[in-house]
Amino acid sequence: MSSKVYQFKPFNVGRVVIWTLFALVLLTAPLLFTSSLSQTMLSQMGIAIIVCLSYNILLGQGGMLSFGHAVYSGMGSFLAIHTLNQVSGGWPLPVSLVPIAGGLASMAVAILLGWVTTKKAATPFAMITLGIGELVWAMSLMFPEFFGGEGGVSGNRVVGAKTFGISYGPQIELYYLIAVYTFICTGLMFAFTRTPLGRMLNAVRDNPERVEFVGYDTQKVRYIAFIIAAFFAGISGGLAALNFEIVTSEVVSGYRSGAYLLFTFLGGATFFFGPIIGAILMVLAFVLLSEFTKAWLLYLGLVFLFMVMYAPGGVASLLMMNLRVAKFGHLRKLWVSYLALGLTALVVLLGAAAMIEMVYHLQLNSALGPELTFLGGTLNSKSLNSWFGSGFVMLTGLGLFEICRRQFAREWGQIQESIEKEIKRMESL
């Protein structure tokens, strides 16, 4: 086996290199992107990475499709902001530990609600999490004393003792706090996948009946995993509370839970690092894409639909498949096809996006006249020319894309075949 070459016990060199790189990226990212927008986005990415990874303990490792994960990140946020306000009132707790308070609070909530939730698995589990999510969300409007009603609860993170002169006033100081939490939580969650419990959780996902025969209680395994996931979600919620200094009932809503699910899946639930990609995509979509176009939810839904159909392993699985091809030295053969695929897909996207944007313009901004700017050019949403042009571009792209796709599928099949043969040959050696 080729992976043995890199293992020098007791050190796993590959792993050390990857984690060092991860730490370096976390450290240097704000030095490369220095604008205040990118600093806020980087902070949000760190928060999103923790919550998506914690969601993946349920979805990827435990096979539990939850529609109510925002309950735990949101409750963490609320408890953290209340703790922060207590710190302002004189509690001797450093601000940097407030997220842990959020994590512990979420854990307590999960101990209570998770017992009911994890009684079932698979589809009933999904429905119950949906119901509990609705329950908590409806409650958030019922108890304004705790949830702050419409206006939410706000706090001030620049309180308490300033250790080493760190006040968490500037965004960059908070970013590094988030980065530290992100690194530690990612490490802990990775370590969790290597524990007997983490392995058991995978077994519960794949073959619960067999696990019961071996003598484990599947419900208990799910329950414990659920609590652990809630703990990390709560930490991310606590960091979000520190970051925004305001928590509204939106953080426990079903929309939030849906976003976690969507992006964890897009990133790739089958690999540990998939949700990290998903989290980065989530922040990019929420901050940049929503500024860029009004139709972003439609694009998101379509991307998700096609991802489920053609790449159920998410972006991470696409990466890993290409890594495998590269490992066997076949990636060189594919780059022409990739280029062709990319270009034709771009043409399709251009035509489709022009039409979608024109429809949105007609519906939402028709008072501003029929003209709209699209990627620097001007389109007239009422003229036949614009419609015909973009339709023509899209159809041409679609035709070319299909030709390239067939060619690519053929090449891809051949390469996979030769890789299989190569593996067989190496095994027989």
Next chain:
Amino acid sequence: MEFYTISLLNGISYGMLLFMLSSGLTLIFSMMGVLNFAHASFYMLGAYFAYTVTSLIGFWAALLVAPVLVGLVGAAFEKYFLRRVHKFGHVPELLITFGLSYIILELVQLVWGRSSVDYRVPVALDGPLFTLFGTQFPMYRGFMMGVALLMLMAIWLLLTRTRIGLVIQAALTHPEMVEALGHNVPRVFMLVFGGGCALAGLAGVIGGNAYVTEPSMAFSVGGVIFVVVVVGGMGSLAGAFLASILIGVLQTFAVAIDASLMSALQTVGVTLTPSTFGYALWKLKLSQVAPILPYLFLVLILIFRPKGLLGTREG
């Protein structure tokens, strides 16, 4: 007495609407094992289609045309999308319907705008059906109940008394055997999915004008119908009926009762002040709690009867 009768009637009519929605969901679930997350979106689609068709050719035509259109959309979705992910297992199937719910919501907002549309009860049905203790019971509510009952009868007859119903029931438990006997099981699945969506569409046609036709209508009803399906017992049509009526009546009564635990204690002679522990909980009115009652009910059922009211399997 007046309050109880009217609330009961309103509750039953709301429950009937819930049943129309959850019956399609239950049918699809018990047949294909697919939890159709976009079911409430099809309900919304039905309401919007009905709105447009009504303005073109009238309400009675819409009653027929809109569910058929929704059914066609559902069948097409099953054929071109859902069927392709069937081999990946149940979670991707659920996820693809989840993605669809996003797309339908965006498309509806795109075509009909982001605020509510003026979809009204037809003039022929606008008015009181009868007057009870001085309160009028709207004719449209009676119409809703009638349609729901007719639909219930139709499904029951279709499933138990016709050939296609027999094939559907057989395909439910022994798909391979049914296929071996020469029936096209994928097509049966497509029919069931389309049919279930058409039922949701029908619910949309008659529910859209009784309540409000707006883009958030799918989200507001979506959670409740999942509760109905779990409470009734996964895959049990009779259970779904019982649970729909129960939840409909429960919610209607709760909304109308303006009492809290505090006032209940006051009649016994205990007076609470704002300094009492948990005052926020004691002073909550039942009408304020109404939106969460179905979910509380769900949690209680899961604790005390995990297989649901009339369910047969635990899973």
